[in-house]
Amino acid sequence: MKLTYFDVTKTSHLIEEFFLIDYQKKDVPLEAIIPPLNFSGLAYFYSKGQRISLAKEVTDLHKLSVYGQFSKSYKFNLYKEGIVCGMNFKATSLHKLTNIDASSITNKYKCFHKINQVITSELENIFLKGKDEYHQVFDKLEDYILTLPLTENKNTLIIDELVKKIHLKEGMISVNEILEDLPFGQKTLETNFKKTVGLTPSKYIRIHRFKKLMKEYEGKKIDLKDLIYMYDYYDESHFAKDFKSFTSKSLKDYFKDEFLLIKEIFRNTKYDYLH
Incomplete structure (x- = not known):
């Protein structure tokens, strides 16, 4: 491949x-x-x-x-x-x-x-x-x-700024922190974010943090235990819970052949997703 x-x-x-x-x-x-x-x-x-x-x-x-x-x-x-x-x-x-x-x-x-x-x-x-x-x-x-018309409005502009903030924080941000700068509440945020992005903001944040950690691990081979604390997980069991949630497998399964494709993606991605 x-x-x-x-x-x-x-x-x-x-x-x-x-x-x-x-x-x-x-x-x-x-x-x-x-x-x-x-x-x-x-x-x-x-x-x-x-x-x-x-x-x-x-x-x-x-x-x-x-x-x-x-x-x-x-x-x-x-x-x-x-x-x-x-x-x-x-x-x-x-x-x-x-x-x-x-x-x-x-x-x-x-x-x-x-x-x-x-x-x-x-x-x-x-x-x-x-x-x-x-x-x-x-x-x-x-x-x-570039010839296609775009759906852009006040809501898409707000969501774009929120996504940018999540990326800059590498997923180490809470929904409550996001809400501090918004003119509406959590229910409206979740409705608008899900319609525009496809996920709730909390799910998007969790996935982004998880992806950044795994990309860092595959790209630089930093010890996984160090990365777990760098990315604000409470402990290894907290990270293992996210790993299970997002892969349906246990952490030890990551080193098996069925993860070869995703490892290739993490290793070869040329962007850092911060822009």
């Missing part, structure tokens, strides 16, 4: 990163656990052979799919080699670009044509015409995205 990231040059206010994953014959079959990563996005699957499952719901991935935020882990299965390329959005971009309630596709992959057939047609045309020239694909995607 080869994971490659591409520069975002014109749409950094909407797109976190462009990516290309090349699954080869030697990777098949593959079964992996994917924890929540605080991303929604779009991906084009050039061939069949990939599937996700969450609880009893199974989704085969093919052509253009949109994925929402995930609050829990899901299982990924690869049973045929192939290429996937796509984009991970900034926290509020799915809502801004589609004007949908982001929580309506939380914990889901969905065929994008069910959301917007016109945009689907344009995007699929870009993906198919540019196959094997992925720098050009992402350049054309940026040009097209």
